[in-house]
Amino acid sequence: MIKIGDTLPSVTLQEYSEVEGEGCSIGPNPVDVSQAAEGKTIALFALPGAFTPTCSAKHVPGYVDHFDDFKAAGVDEIWCLSVNDAFVMGAWARDQKTGTKVRMLADGSGDFARATGLTLDLSARGMGVRSTRYSMLVKNGKVATLNIESPGKFEVSNAETLLAQAKA
Template sequence: MIKVGDKLPAGTLKEFIEVEGDGCSLGPNAFDIEKATAGKTIALFALPGAFTPTCSAKHVPGYVEQAAALKAAGVDEIWCVSVNDAFVMGAWGREQKTGGKVRMMADGSGDFTRATGLTLDLTASGMGQRSQRYSMLVVDGVVKTLNVEAPGKFEVSDAATMLRQAEAAR
């Protein structure tokens, strides 16, 4: 499992781009993780699935609400990562009003999640292999804090915890 001090695994995540521009085409665009995190502070949080109850009611809304405070604390970008495709993540982002606040990053095949060692087997629930619920503060591609939830819990990966950690890291 990834730990504090490790670099994020190499690979790509996809994001559905609503408006063409800034070198991005309309629709799913692939982003190299190493390049996308270089020189930046990223508040990254991951969750089991788009449109799921805790994820939609608490996890994503908390980061949307705290976006300005996180940016004031030195966070350049906020990423939500889930083992869903970019189309689903784009639709979920529209529904959650994440535009300009939280980047909805798709790990469609679960490659990033497997590489971090933070998988969650939800096969019995019909959801297959997913991501555990966690958050991490990443500075220049290196994990500075890591908050992994116990199964079924939502206590340490929330936006308020990440905000405290971002403020302490300044």
């Protein structure tokens, strides 16, 4: 399992980006995690699935609402990862009105989740293997803080906890 001080896994995620104008989108586009994280401070949070109740009602909105606070604390980007495809993540981004505040990154095959050891088997609920709910502060590609939720909980991966760590 990934831990503080470890480098993020070298995998490629996918991003489906909204563009100005007719509501058209661009993508899916590959995002090389190593290159995208280089030289940046990133507030990264991951969750079991797009459009799920806790993720949509609490997790994503907290990071969108605290975008300016994260920027003031020195965070360059906020990333949301989920084991969903890029089209679902793009639709969820529109639904959650993340705009340019939160990068909605698809870990469609679960490569990032498996590489970090942060998987959650929801096969009994018809959802397959997903990501555990967690957050981490990443500095220049290395994990600076890591907050892993217990199954079914939403207590330590919220925006407020990671923001406090970014300010410290």
